[in-house]
Amino acid sequence: MxxxxxxxxxxxxxxxxxxxxxxxxxxxxxxxxxxxxxxxxxxxxxxxxxxxxxxxxxxxxxxxxxxxxxxxxxxxxxxxxxxxxxxxxxxxxxxxxxxxxxxxxxxxxxxxLRGDVEGEIRENALLRAVMDKARAAQAPHSYVAFRELLIRQPAIAAIELDARLADPDLALLANEVRQAYVEAPPEAMADGVIRTCRGCGGLRLPMDDDRTWFCEDETCPAPGTAGADHPASEGVWWLRRELRTFITAPGRAELRIADAIGKLGVPVALWPDFDACDISVFEERPWVADVKAWRSPVRLARRLRERLFTVPSEAERAYVVIGREQVTAHPRYVARLRKACPQVRPGQRIVAVSEAEFITAVKRRVEAEA
Ligand SMILES: [Zn+2]
Known part of the structure; x- marks a missing residue:
């Protein structure tokens, strides 16, 4: 060819x-x-x-x-x-x-041929069930609590999961939460212990020598840092692989950005209106953002050319935000993305920026309005 x-x-x-x-x-x-x-x-x-x-x-x-x-x-x-x-x-x-x-x-x-959260949420039966149930109960907080749990705790001790499900927001979705996790696989166990990674909250798996451990999340911010050890006999749950890929990995950037913006003292919402976008900032003339964690700018560009997210009419600005991990791994990520997808160049309704650029833009508006 x-x-x-x-x-x-x-x-x-x-x-x-x-x-x-x-x-x-x-x-x-x-x-x-x-x-x-x-x-x-x-x-x-x-x-x-x-x-x-x-x-x-x-x-x-x-x-x-x-x-x-x-x-x-x-x-x-x-x-x-x-x-x-x-x-x-x-x-x-x-x-x-x-x-x-x-x-x-x-x-x-x-x-x-997908790799983004919206696509997966639409097509994944479990995530659809979560969305439908939370919507029917008019419980946006339950939806947000579910997403946050999956991002913060891709691995969780059985007893801790039970405790988390006592939280009223999560209790509504208890069945769905349980379906999102599977038992930690036998290969994660060594000396009767299951080890976790402090970087991402997932499991650390033993290499063949049973002495070195690796985090299997390629986008882990601190791969292989020792987290809590759990006795295997007490039971440890691990988030299903597709959810780790589509929810946990991109979600770390979403939570980090929301935290950084929250510190600026402006209102920020994660997954508002049952996932209309990933992040919405400011109440008046809001700015909305979709956070993308695709490894490859070329594949993301192909996806965005096929379908861009719908910007709510009241939004003043709309962004596709590329997480720090991706920008660090791929020099010129944003430039390559804009080149391959003219629909997100500056001047368009939706503009692609890095995480740092997005936070800086928010900071400027905060300073201008102060
Ligand atoms: Zn890790």
């Missing part, structure tokens, strides 16, 4: 091949994590991805993986090291699909 105007019609689109591989890996990870011994056949998407990548490799005179097993090994390598040219696949050379045998954030973004 690369640069060749006369690509034969049978030649697969690298973007679709990679998306299919990523989806297949996510399905495969789901099956192996469910605790049942894995049985053949592999998920259909893995086989289809193998077929497509084989065709691409032939066309490029590159070596194709000989089997799904080899394909899964290849998925551990950064795309830049692949012998197959994947130009057009929206993947960065330094990204891989698997790390330590687990799907990466890039894999989630590529495989589900």
């Amino acid at each position: 690369t640069g060749s105007p006369a690509a034969p019609s049978w030649l697969p689109d690298p973007q679709i091949a990679v998306a299919q591989l990523a989806s297949g890996i996510l399905e495969y990870a789901q099956q192996t994590a469910s605790g049942d011994a894995f049985r053949l056949p592999y998920p259909a998407n893995l086989q289809l991805a193998l077929d497509r990548l084989t065709l691409l490799a032939w066309h490029q005179d590159a070596t194709a993986p000989a089997s799904v097993m080899e394909l899964l090994q290849l998925a551990q390598e950064p795309f830049g090291d692949w012998k197959i040219d994947l130009t057009g696949a929206d993947a960065d050379p330094d990204e891989s699909l698997l790390i330590y045998g687990r799907p990466t954030a890039a894999c989630e973004e590529l495989g589900s």
Whole structure:
């Protein structure tokens, strides 16, 4: 496909091949994590991805993986090291699909062709149920309490979860909260202890040597810092993987931004009106923001070109805010995003900015009005 105007019609689109591989890996990870011994056949998407990548490799005179097993090994390598040219696949050379045998954030973004919270909330049955129930009970605080719990405590001791559910805001959603968590997996346990990460509140998992521990959240602000240890016998819950990806990781930036703005002494609301946007600041002529935690500016741009959020008519300004983690990991993230998505350039109704720029803008308005 690369640069060749006369690509034969049978030649697969690298973007679709990679998306299919990523989806297949996510399905495969789901099956192996469910605790049942894995049985053949592999998920259909893995086989289809193998077929497509084989065709691409032939066309490029590159070596194709000989089997799904080899394909899964290849998925551990950064795309830049692949012998197959994947130009057009929206993947960065330094990204891989698997790390330590687990799907990466890039894999989630590529495989589900979504990666943002709104999309997931609309499509995820549990999150829809939470939204419907809180709305029916006219309990926006319950909705906010649910989101905050998932962000602050992706891992939680059984006894502590029971205590949290006594909170009236959360009690309304007790069934849904319980469905959001699964038992910590056996591989998280060593010496009868389950260890947590202070950086993100998730689990730290043992490496093969059982002596080193790693945080499996790629966007953890302090990966591997020791948090509380829980005796495995007392029971520890872990947030389901898709919720960790779509709620916890982007949510840390949302809470941090809301905290910073709250300190300026202006009204700030998280997920107001049942998630009309992520953050709303000021009561008069409000500013609204959607916080995005996509790893890749190119993939986020594609998403924003397809669908931008609806700005409430009373909002004075609207922003897409890129979290600190993403801006740090990707120099020129905001510039690349604006280049690939003209709809969020300065002068448009919605403008893409970094977390720091957003807070600075709020600070200026506060100072101007003081
Ligand atoms: Zn962590």
